[in-house]
Amino acid sequence: MKQRYERPLIKKLSAGPLNKFGARTEAQPVPDIDGAPVKDLLRAFGSPLFVLSEKQLRRNYQQAVRAFRTRYPRVQLAWSYKTNYLNAVCRVFHQEGAWAEVVSGFEYEKALLNGVPGPQIIFNGPGKSRAELQRACALDSVIHLDHFDELYELLDLAAGLPRRPRVAVRVNLDAGVYPQWDRFGFNLENGQAWNAIGRIVGSGRLELVGLHCHLGTYLLTTKPYGVAAQKLADLAWSCRTQLNTPIQYLDLGGGFPSTNTLKGAYLPGTDTAPGIDEFAEVIADTLQRAGFRPDELPLLILEAGRLLVDDAGYLLGTVLATKRLADGRRATILDFGVNVLFTSFWYDHKISPAGDFSQHTEDTVLYGPLCMNIDVLRDSVNLPLLNRGDQVVVHKVGAYNMTQWMQFITLRPAVVLLDEQGRPHRIRQAETLDYLQQLEEVPAHLGPHPPASSPQARGSQPSATATPG
């Protein structure tokens, strides 16, 4: 029997300070996800392939709820649809008890189709149409107002309605976060938010039920949440004492980090990102001390997204080629690019080989398959000696990739959910050329459509036609 092959490698030894993380590569082989072998998944569903762990999704949700409910008596999580609105993912969270937080008309309809009752849908975002506002009013969802134009539109709309629409005011405030997210909602410090609240209450046409603040994204410190909670609580207190309008809930938004490593960060995300317990401690402690009587504590709503889904998602792929660049660096070309792994613009994603390897490693650039210079997945990563056909696993890709991905040069791959027993279920098919062309129309003078059996009309990616084994 022939011996296992590893391509020959020579590495120059250079004197210098030792790597602070030691000599060992971060990459350990990851041959399976929740017990499902990577090679079997790729064989059955094609490469590349997104994989989500239902076990981890539920674990994350339960952990977040536990972190807050052990510190504050009234807590509700609302699943942030834009983070990953694949129906299977949404339904896992809704089964666990999450409401829906949506930011567009189509997300709103998706939430309804996923069985979320209207009153449990929070309608956020700066771009709601009149028809979407009407729909949300009819189904008694809470509309989070973003600007005065929306407020006046809704006041106009509410004049003809039998029931007062329920609204919350999105507030932006100075919590010490730079840059301050002041593009969403009404500013607190310059009086805009109070002005909006006054108009809502004074109109008598809208029911003010909540105050909302979303500080930012991927915040690596807990203190701003304490500041925001205090300011929202003070504002709620003013609503009660000055306008005789008790606030039913405070929505502290999301922005909680996962443990991905941000590009340019000195230390890995696992060492720098606070855990959800730390955020819960600051928020709950602030609200408990804000002066509310125990029986009138407002409901605390959190719009968690990334925190719940990021580490439950994996992207499996295959090495297409390796080559050496002009300056001697190794380059590895994978079968998924930045159009599929959008978050590679934000993070230095951890990438592991799926198979065994020796102790020898090398620095390599990781490229995707796109014929575009921007298609760089990692500028430099230390990996074992990969060859064409080797399989890799990218970690913590559950958030934003399966919503911000785009068809560009290559089509979008299939997505599989591993249930709690590790059994794979395809929850989104790989795209085909037919799917891509469904919405296109060719004017008659440019000729007839090619016959359906022609090569142009068929899918072009092997993964597009793969079926589960």
Next chain:
Amino acid sequence: MKLKKNIATSETGFIFNPATGDSFTANALATEILQLLKQDQSPAAIKTHLLNRYDVEPNQLEKDWDDLVAQLRDHQLLD
């Protein structure tokens, strides 16, 4: 293709170039190839030996051979 005569190699994969002071590590296959080169075996004979001994396709070996030669040349280890 010949290694420079003054290049020292060990069985554990340590390489030293006394002319430049540079030192290198080699993985098992590179070490084996360097040993065979030192024994004045021709590239063709070495490749045949490797194809018989390792689970590798000829095209893969050919590509990796070229890459190794480029590395050796880059590090000024070849005559």
